[in-house]
Amino acid sequence: MIYMDKIVILGGKNLKGVVEISGSKNAVLPIMACALLAEGQYHLKSVPHLRDVRTMVKLLNSIGLTVQFNENEVHIESGHVAHYEAPYDLVKTMRASIYVLGPMLSRFGEAKVSLPGGCAWGPRPVNLHIQGLEQLGAKITIENGYIHAKAKRLKGARILFNMPSVGATGNLLMAAVLAKGTTVLENAAQEPEITALAEFLVQMGARIDGIGTSHLEIEGVDSLRPASTAIIPDRIEAGTFLAVGHIVGGDILIKNVIPDHVSKITEKLIEAGAEITEDSDQIHIKSNGVSKPVDIATAVFPGFPTDMQAQWMALMSTAKGSSVITENIYLDRFTHVAELQRLGADIRLDHNVALVKGVKNLNGAPVMSTDLRASASLIMAGLIAKGRTDISRVYHIDRGYEQIEAKLKNLGAEIWREKEPLVT
Numbered sequence: 001m002i003y004m005d006k007i008v009i010l011g012g013k014n015l016k017g018v019v020e021i022s023g024s025k026n027a028v029l030p031i032m033a034c035a036l037l038a039e040g041q042y043h044l045k046s047v048p049h050l051r052d053v054r055t056m057v058k059l060l061n062s063i064g065l066t067v068q069f070n071e072n073e074v075h076i077e078s079g080h081v082a083h084y085e086a087p088y089d090l091v092k093t094m095r096a097s098i099y100v101l102g103p104m105l106s107r108f109g110e111a112k113v114s115l116p117g118g119c120a121w122g123p124r125p126v127n128l129h130i131q132g133l134e135q136l137g138a139k140i141t142i143e144n145g146y147i148h149a150k151a152k153r154l155k156g157a158r159i160l161f162n163m164p165s166v167g168a169t170g171n172l173l174m175a176a177v178l179a180k181g182t183t184v185l186e187n188a189a190q191e192p193e194i195t196a197l198a199e200f201l202v203q204m205g206a207r208i209d210g211i212g213t214s215h216l217e218i219e220g221v222d223s224l225r226p227a228s229t230a231i232i233p234d235r236i237e238a239g240t241f242l243a244v245g246h247i248v249g250g251d252i253l254i255k256n257v258i259p260d261h262v263s264k265i266t267e268k269l270i271e272a273g274a275e276i277t278e279d280s281d282q283i284h285i286k287s288n289g290v291s292k293p294v295d296i297a298t299a300v301f302p303g304f305p306t307d308m309q310a311q312w313m314a315l316m317s318t319a320k321g322s323s324v325i326t327e328n329i330y331l332d333r334f335t336h337v338a339e340l341q342r343l344g345a346d347i348r349l350d351h352n353v354a355l356v357k358g359v360k361n362l363n364g365a366p367v368m369s370t371d372l373r374a375s376a377s378l379i380m381a382g383l384i385a386k387g388r389t390d391i392s393r394v395y396h397i398d399r400g401y402e403q404i405e406a407k408l409k410n411l412g413a414e415i416w417r418e419k420e421p422l423v424t
């Protein structure tokens, strides 16, 4: 018999106390891929213990790097590379594996990375990564489900993204730093994780102007050196705990957060009636658990993050009135809707727009987690639902939230993990 973890919550507890935010998943993944760019030793601190990070460790190991991951620290010894390939088995479990494409190609002149394919909420193409690398002079073919890229040495070019993509900006940055000449990335992503990546590359000896803006200029260098850093706090984990604080009517001090990275979320929470005070690296949220209805529309940074849309929907499901949630980044990212409805939420979906009518209360039920952020929204709903909520397939949550039950339990939630047999 195969068993899987499920999370069980007995709703209705008030949460109080302090929670410490972990390092950012989406920042550490591309930074680890940077180790492909230069030989030597890398040391990363504040690395969250997450399934995606372990997948990146496996991927770099399989390429031939020596990677050790203990106690929130990653040590990488980058020397001999066995082959230039990211296999389907790993890429299919983590789309961010595509981050090895740019650095591997620019350093070794060749890279073969499995095409990630779609995901639960849509196709999630990688055309911008491929087109950008082609503009830098790579010859790219798609063979047997793999992207096969070759280039003796990449050449700088002006690349205008038709939409800002976090992944394509990261990949192109890691490719351009070793290209010959100047690369300009226009309409680049400005997410804090991209800024963290660019700053790490600069520490490695890269020359990048315009960091933190949508216009990045990279002057290629002949070689780079290894570097070390501490990973920035995870803004989506922080945003999730802020939303938890409001939905349960809690009193929570969130430590290790960069308030500017979550300013759109705190702005919306204040509109929704939460009391928020900020310090340089912590945010205090206090709430009476009554949320006003507040519309959101997801957008690129500094707009409202798509990675918080599902959690906002959970919050609005018991708000005092109706709200409209518009998803502009991934138009199909709504697998949580049917599960929230099982808990009693009143949500009507029309394409990428959800109308959420706040109900008096949610009722516990068995539900299924369908993706990482959907799982977080179900946990939020379970925390206020009457009775018991069983959330199955929580391996999704382990991709992106470090010790979420322990952190919630520490705040007073009644939450635990159980094994359940996998029925296929």
Ligand code: EPU
Binding pocket: 026, 027, 029, 095, 096, 124, 125, 126, 127, 128, 129, 130, 163, 164, 165, 166, 167, 168, 189, 193, 306, 307, 329, 330, 372, 373, 400
């Ligand atoms: N897009 C294309 N072509 C491409 C690349 C992207 O059309 O080649 C489109 C996407 O379909 C989407 C938009 O561009 O409509 C933005 O996608 P982006 O490339 O920015 O997303 P990503 O790099 O694949 C990262 C995060 C996601 C987060 C998005 C948006 C990582 C590892 N993943 O994905 O995080 O939702 O940016 O902010 O950084 C999560 O953590 O739960 C998660 C899914």
